[in-house]
Amino acid sequence: MVNLVMTYWFVYFQYYWFPQLQPKHMAAYAIVMAGAYTVGDGLVLAYLPRGIMLPIIGLLVVEVIRIPRRHRASLPSFLSVSILAYLAVEVTYTASVAVTMLSTSYAFTRSLRGMVTAMVFVSVLCTALAVGLWQTRAPMENLIQGTLRQRSTYLLLALMVTLLLVFCGLEMSLQLLPGSRDYVIFLALMGAVLIIGIALGTYILMLTHLQRERARAQRSQQQFQELYSTELENQMAQVRRFHHDYQNMLLGLGGYLADQDYASFRQLYVDIRSKWVTSNAADLTIEDLNNVSRESLRYQIYHHYLLARQRGVQVFVVIPRPITTTVALLRQLDDVVGQTIPLALPVVALHRPATMTLELQSTSKAIVYRLIFPVPEDTQVTSYRLVNQQWTLDFKNIVHSLRVPVVVRLQLKRHWAELVLSFPRN
Template identity: 45%
Template sequence: MITVSMLSFTLADFSMVYWFVYFQYYWFSELTVLKHISLFCFLVAIVYTAIDVWNPFTFNSMLMGGALSVIFLLGFEFFLLGVRHQTEYLPAFIDVSILAYLLVEFIDLTVLALMIWLTGMGFATSLCGTLVELVLNNIVLALVASGLWLTRAPMENLIQSMLGRPTEYLFLAFMSALATVYILFEYSLQSLNNSAQYLFFLGGVAGTLVIGLSLSTYMLMQTHLQAQHTQMQSQQQAFREQYAAELNRQMGVVRKFQHDYQNMLVGLGGYLEDQDYAGFRQLYIDIRSGWETSNAADLTVEDLENVPSVGLRFQLYHNYLLAQRAGVQLYVQVPEPLTATVTTVKKMGQLVDETLPALLPVLSRQQPALVTFELRETAKQLRWLLTFPIPKDARLDGHHRVTSNQGILDFSNVHENLPAKATSTLQLKLHWGQLMVALPKSDGRLGG
């Protein structure tokens, strides 16, 4: 068993826990308690190290010494998830925690084994050797964190899509079994005499697990992205067919009007030529009474070019056509190009599809029958503002419903489907009401 001084143990413990917690929350920016993730990791590492140092089993029982502190750390994190009503992230969070543990262990064991091999056991276990090892560890882990930056948006998207599905729990069972076997194997080898000889072997096992799990996650991510791409293509095809059908209908109306327009001119010209003004007036009245208010779409997909997500763009246009058919004029405003994350934009599209169509029957009875949909963006939030007219007898029933003699506008499903840290506000003025939904933006930038 390798032994070091108390100071070396404390420094190594702090460094390892800092990076472990950092990689735990690397793809869960919405779960962090503090605004700055580094500060949160720093504070957790200090508390964990203090408990580990003061734990009487730390230097007497390897299994009990490490297990108690880890149980405290994970219990604290699970408690935070429960208090903040984010338990749906628990399976994915445990998966990422296992991967983070194996990654940190692999790098630490590899660096330590190389130092023992190059400099000897005496220097590697000294305070100076510990400092050198920690410097190398931090450099490698910082490089790994930088290299994983481009995976943040795809991983966030994958995690969100797997929440609550059976695949998520199968993956959790697989990861938990591997982690349990590895931990028991690690403690068994470290308890042996001359355990330094097993460090290369143990590091190789950890490295194999890290690479295997990373490749499995990568293939799962690619499969998910391919399925999502196929779904988006079929969705785009359906919306384009709908758009083309609307354009064809309008073109048919235009061609019919062109033919009728020529007949109208001929008829009106004939009455003028015969100076039959009574007949001219009657024909004009007949023509005017036959006109119908056009429900042609004034909005086109090209008008939504400020929305970078193709899926959300077609969702907005689809809801626009639904509003037209219900007799409601929907105005869509996207004043500036959006730069929100994939997850945020996707959640916004889900909220739109779950909310707006259900409101159209009631909005069609309002005077005037119109609604304004506006997307605004700040540095930290993506905001959706839905502004609609209300009758004089409208009143706010609770926090999520507007009641009047013309019907009930129920926005409770919006509040129920909001993710963590998102907010919804419903307010009424004299002649209009407004719903504002604010979704927090995570760190990964939007891609496609």
């Protein structure tokens, strides 16, 4: 019974800050895993008394195997949270036993009724802990997603392993002492000290991460402003040059009309029309990107828009509604824009019309990224690839690099290719 309750809460807290890893029916999954662990632990104790660690190792191996490939980068953070969940459940159990012992007696606590009472305390405390931690879900999810593949993730894992070894060593040392009320109380206090230390360390790490994210956002905003200011200055220079040329043209045409020199007037007009070129000023303005809240994503869109325009490709950006979603998903959209447009741009520049449509659509169920561009009529779709006699576009690596759930659709409509990435909100 103790193993069943403890393992249930352990598995539940393991996935508390990993919504992308949670099974569809989390409670049922936790019950099944707790039951499997309880049965495995009983068999190991019956036939292999020295293999006491085998059930928990087997439980972790099963959980690691079921993590999808695109989420393997979350493994260090998942192990760190698993250690934290184990320590939290152990401290909660020890505190429940200590409270039961202080309220009754040592003999009652060792009885079946005492065990049931302690498990009731464990369930109440774990439920209160889950409710109390509810407000931390969004900050912790952003922290975990923001520190993927960073050195701080592995430092946190090393700290968690060290604290786990200290706690296990302390528990084994105290178990050598005669069972008493003082032993349980001391173990509960030491576990509480460890949990408080972990909470403070995590809080400091979160503040450091938020400061780093704020600095990165400021740099992205500065880059975007510099890029936009440079483009605006170029357009103003073209406007000034056009204004100067326009005045000269009016003076010339007006002079010929005043002199009634219609032949020269006609010749100057023909010369003007033959040398007239359409301005290549950017049509996309900063106001068109107001629906994008993340500065780095706004910069990516505008930056690749200008790069495409330099190659003679016109990019139409359609963002009808504000993009409101999690920081992790906005970061993934940032990566998607930064990878898909440069990949498709050389191909689009070869065909006519040299246009590309980038659309970001926000719905109640998903964030949809759509990229439409021209392709020859003999182009074929194979999985995530567009195959043609002249070129091949492979979006496989881009799709597999995404760390959030996504529904991918690559299709052809006559001589247009459409790449659709749908990111579910839940």
